[in-house]
Amino acid sequence: MSSKHDTFTVIELTNAYLKLPSCHDLKKVAARQFVVRNIQRFDDNGFLDKIGGSGSRTTRYRLNDSFSKDCVITGKPHRPIVSSIDTVPVDFAIGLEEKLKAHRLELLSTVGEIEEYELIGSEAPQRREHIQELYNHARDHYSKTLGRIRALESLILHC
Numbered sequence: 001m002s003s004k005h006d007t008f009t010v011i012e013l014t015n016a017y018l019k020l021p022s023c024h025d026l027k028k029v030a031a032r033q034f035v036v037r038n039i040q041r042f043d044d045n046g047f048l049d050k051i052g053g054s055g056s057r058t059t060r061y062r063l064n065d066s067f068s069k070d071c072v073i074t075g076k077p078h079r080p081i082v083s084s085i086d087t088v089p090v091d092f093a094i095g096l097e098e099k100l101k102a103h104r105l106e107l108l109s110t111v112g113e114i115e116e117y118e119l120i121g122s123e124a125p126q127r128r129e130h131i132q133e134l135y136n137h138a139r140d141h142y143s144k145t146l147g148r149i150r151a152l153e154s155l156i157l158h159c
Contacts (some may be wrong), residue, residue, distance in 0.1 A: 006062060007051055007060045007061065007062045008060065008061055008062075009053075009057065009058070009059065009060055010032065010035055010036055010039060010057070010059075011057065012030050013039070014028070014032045014035045017034070017035055018031050025041075037060070039061060042063075042067070043061075046064075046066055047063060047064060047066055047067040048061045048063060048064065048067075049062045049064045050061065075110050092093070092159070093159050095154065096152055096155055096156050096159070097156065099148075099152055100149060100152040100153065100156065103145055103149045103152065104149060106126050106143050106145050107142065107145045107146060107149060110138055110141050110142040110145060111142065113137060113138045114138045114139060114142060117131050117135040117138060118133055118135065121135065
């Protein structure tokens with residue numbers, strides 16, 4: 001702690017905590033709860049001295065000589081579930097990229113299949129009905145694969 005905060009209240013420490021870059025999206029209530037829990041833990045371990053004040057808002061605290069940075073385990077307050085969605089594991093993003101590559105290859109293969117059915121259909125009109133069924137199946141497969149590609153591209157864009 002700096003000399004500016006030799007003594008502190010819960011409110012002062014909460015405000016200082018909220019100014020940290022890693023806490024920009026943290027709600028004031030969650031930050032206060034985190035600070036209060038840790039002040040209580042420090043007090044229980046004998047690291048704090050209470051100075052004046054009878055109410056929780058006016059009580060000032062000071063770290064005493066038994067406090068050591070080696071005794072502290074750093075942590076973060078619990079954040080809302082919504083904010084945990086913002087961080088996407090690297091493995092997830094890589095998996096999406098791999099799926100996208102596979103679907104793009106599948107799409108190219110399906111395009112070749114469709115083109116071949118068109119070519120053979122024009123060369124063998126007597127087999128047109130059977131070839132048309134295969135062509136329609138390939139065209140449907142193309143549409144589904146294209147939809148998968150668009151979904152993956154959208155997911156990757158928002159990761």
